[in-house]
Amino acid sequence: MADIIQLLPDHVANQIAAGEVVQRPASVVKELLENAIDAQATSIKLLIKEAGKTLVQVIDNGSGMSATDARLSFERHATSKIRSADDLFQLHTKGFRGEALASIAAIAHVELKTKQEDDEVGTNLIIEGSEIVSQEIVVTPKGTSIAVKNLFFNIPARRNFLKSNQVELRHIIDEFHRVTLAHPGIHFMMYHNGNELFNLPESNYRQRIVNIFGNKTNEKLVPVNEDTEVLKISGFVGKPEYAKKTRGEQFFFVNDRFIKNAYLNHAINSAFDGLLKDGTHASYFLNLTVDPQTIDINIHPTKTEIKFDDEHTLYAILRASVKHSLGQFNIAPVLDFDRDAQLDTPYNYKDKGVSTPQIEVDRDFNPFQEQNNFKEQRSSKQATAFKKQTPSSWDSLYVGLESKGTQSQQEFTSVQFETEEKTASIFNDDKALENSKSTYQLHNKYIVSTIKSGMLVLDQHRSHQRVLYEDFLQHITVKESVSQQLLFPIELHFSTQEIDIINQVKEDLEHTGFVFSNVTKESVEISGVPVSVPASEVSVVLEQLISDIENEVPDSHFSSADLLAKSMAKSLAVKTGQTLTVPEQEHLVNSLFGCKEPNMSPFNKTTFITLSVDELDKKFV
Ligand code: ADP
Numbered sequence: 124m125a126d127i128i129q130l131l132p133d134h135v136a137n138q139i140a141a142g143e144v145v146q147r148p149a150s151v152v153k154e155l156l157e158n159a160i161d162a163q164a165t166s167i168k169l170l171i172k173e174a175g176k177t178l179v180q181v182i183d184n185g186s187g188m189s190a191t192d193a194r195l196s197f198e199r200h201a202t203s204k205i206r207s208a209d210d211l212f213q214l215h216t217k218g219f220r221g222e223a224l225a226s227i228a229a230i231a232h233v234e235l236k237t238k239q240e241d242d243e244v245g246t247n248l249i250i251e252g253s254e255i256v257s258q259e260i261v262v263t264p265k266g267t268s269i270a271v272k273n274l275f276f277n278i279p280a281r282r283n284f285l286k287s288n289q290v291e292l293r294h295i296i297d298e299f300h301r302v303t304l305a306h307p308g309i310h311f312m313m314y315h316n317g318n319e320l321f322n323l324p325e326s327n328y329r330q331r332i333v334n335i336f337g338n339k340t341n342e343k344l345v346p347v348n349e350d351t352e353v354l355k356i357s358g359f360v361g362k363p364e365y366a367k368k369t370r371g372e373q374f375f376f377v378n379d380r381f382i383k384n385a386y387l388n389h390a391i392n393s394a395f396d397g398l399l400k401d402g403t404h405a406s407y408f409l410n411l412t413v414d415p416q417t418i419d420i421n422i423h424p425t426k427t428e429i430k431f432d433d434e435h436t437l438y439a440i441l442r443a444s445v446k447h448s449l450g451q452f453n454i455a456p457v458l459d460f461d462r463d464a465q466l467d468t469p470y471n472y473k474d475k476g477v478s479t480p481q482i483e484v485d486r487d488f489n490p491f492q493e494q495n496n497f498k499e500q501r502s503s504k505q506a507t508a509f510k511k512q513t514p515s516s517w518d519s520l521y522v523g524l525e526s527k528g529t530q531s532q533q534e535f536t537s538v539q540f541e542t543e544e545k546t547a548s549i550f551n552d553d554k555a556l557e558n559s560k561s562t563y564q565l566h567n568k569y570i571v572s573t574i575k576s577g578m579l580v581l582d583q584h585r586s587h588q589r590v591l592y593e594d595f596l597q598h599i600t601v602k603e604s605v606s607q608q609l610l611f612p613i614e615l616h617f618s619t620q621e622i623d624i625i626n627q628v629k630e631d632l633e634h635t636g637f638v639f640s641n642v643t644k645e646s647v648e649i650s651g652v653p654v655s656v657p658a659s660e661v662s663v664v665l666e667q668l669i670s671d672i673e674n675e676v677p678d679s680h681f682s683s684a685d686l687l688a689k690s691m692a693k694s695l696a697v698k699t700g701q702t703l704t705v706p707e708q709e710h711l712v713n714s715l716f717g718c719k720e721p722n723m724s725p726f727n728k729t730t731f732i733t734l735s736v737d738e739l740d741k742k743f744v
Pocket residue numbers: 154158159162183185186187188196197201202203204217218219220221222223224225266267
């Protein structure tokens with residue numbers, strides 16, 4: 124049989140390799156920004172059009188390239204950054220694999236303009252799908268500009284696989300955050316479709332964080348600094364009370380490179396143990412500096428996963444220093460294991476003074492005269508009415524029990540009045556049934572109610588989610604809002620992208636009853652809220668909403684009304700563990716059965732079950 128193995132042509136090999144390096148526009152952004160940093164640029168501009176699908180361009184003022192290097196830079200395994208495999212363990216640059224430009228050029232239209240400081244003129248190179256289309260001399264400032272257009276133009280499958288512009292832009296911004304946080308000493312700018320999204324001047328680390336995430340971030344940061352033989356840590360953690368529902372603001376940098384590492388993330392979480400509300404995540408911006416010889420960055424093409432020689436030691440140091448910082452800034456509570464929580468003063472009484480209980484002694488008290496005393500006191504109208512219905516022996520028994528400890532005449536009468544009703548129901552069977560509780564709360568989780576055929580058990584959290592969900596959806600789709608005016612408008616601070624997201628759903632939010640009196644680049648002012656949203660919950664609701672929209676899988680039939688209603692129902696539904704009064708329980712049962720689809724929560728979980736008397740009977744055989 125004939126030989127069948129062939130070497131793949133270069134452009135095909137490049138396309139295959141590109142798949143590993145370039146997954147989406149954000150990957151191009153990362154590679155180009157890193158190249159500019161490696162070229163010692165002090166000012167870097169990122170221009171994006173249509174979330175990078177039509178253009179990703181990076182302009183830097185770095186070293187630039189000679190005409191020969193410009194051409195060579197697009198060859199596979201062409202790099203100026205390492206010479207031998209040994210250099211892999213002494214890395215001081217972002218790139219080293221020499222495949223980013225080759226990969227990008229294989230799957231896009233690329234235009235490069237570059238000039239070195241001492242050269243008169245620069246080079247302009249156009250490459251389309253690995254083919255050099257033109258190379259010319261050009262007048263251009265010192266540095267490099269690389270424009271990547273029509274990404275995946277020759278791989279339609281990959282192009283179709285790209286998500287909505289909103290999601291792709293989100294990825295680009297994430298990448299931009301990672302790179303810019305690692306290099307506060309460099310001036311970065313970012314534009315999307317001609318609008319400036321970020322302008323981050325050269326600054327210190329704290330200012331860089333604040334410039335990216337908004338002014339309000341400043342007061343949230345607690346510095347972490349540690350210098351040991353094996354590891355140097357610098358950076359900040361967010362105060363626990365500002366912990367977010369999303370994992371968005373969690374950044375580890377190792378030797379100025381953003382990395383993901385679940386194990387080290389765990390170290391931070393354990394330092395925060397007991398300080399965070401359920402379902403929230405600590406923010407952190409931490410730079411770790413280690414000897415380059417003790418890490419291996421080579422294990423992943425996108426270089427976000429790295430291997431440490433001694434992870435256990437790093438874990439311990441990291442955990443201890445974060446704990447130390449939280450303690451030093453008086454954030455961690457003083458631990459006292461012997462303290463009995465039951466003896467703590469309830470919150471409402473915390474600031475009230477202690478008063479000595481009043482003890483009154485009735486020196487004339489004679490137990491054998493009780494009947495007489497009682498008659499004297501019982502001169503009010505209610506008391507007379509009470510007497511009519513109740514045999515005298517019961518009468519005295521109840522009063523004696525209920526009024527124990529009460530001293531004044533007035534209190535005494537009111538107690539008696541209550542007693543009257545109760546006593547009456549004991550003797551009146553019909554009324555007893557009517558007055559008895561029709562619902563009962565079990566373990567602060569389930570509501571048990573009787574129905575004709577037997578009993579009903581509701582999951583309070585899920586049921587309430589269903590009720591709220593249908594309610595919000597109704598308001599959004601019918602576009603009728605029931606709003607309650609706030610006496611003092613609430614101002615909330617967000618990052619630029621978060622404001623972007625709020626703007627996208629603002630109209631729907633207004634239909635639920637939100638009134639936005641002012642929206643700026645970093646804050647929103649809210650002067651009205653839906654009737655069902657307590658003012659204290661507004662920030663939680665919006666934060667949850669932003670996080671839900673960010674995490675929305677765009678392929679799955681995105682409906683903002685549905686998402687909004689679900690998200691708000693999730694934030695506002697009564698939680699498991701919350702005690703409900705009997706009227707609240709009854710209201711929930713009635714509202715659930717007023718829903719269009721009472722059987723399921725908006726997240727497709729069972730809301731209630733029934734047990735018939737027959738089924739119960741069977742259990743008692
Ligand atoms: P790597 O960064 O791994 O070396 P790349 O394919 O990203 O590989 O880049 C190849 C080479 O092109 C780099 O090693 C560098 O010499 C040169 N280069 C790329 N971008 C720039 C830039 N913005 N300024 C100067 N030189 C650059």
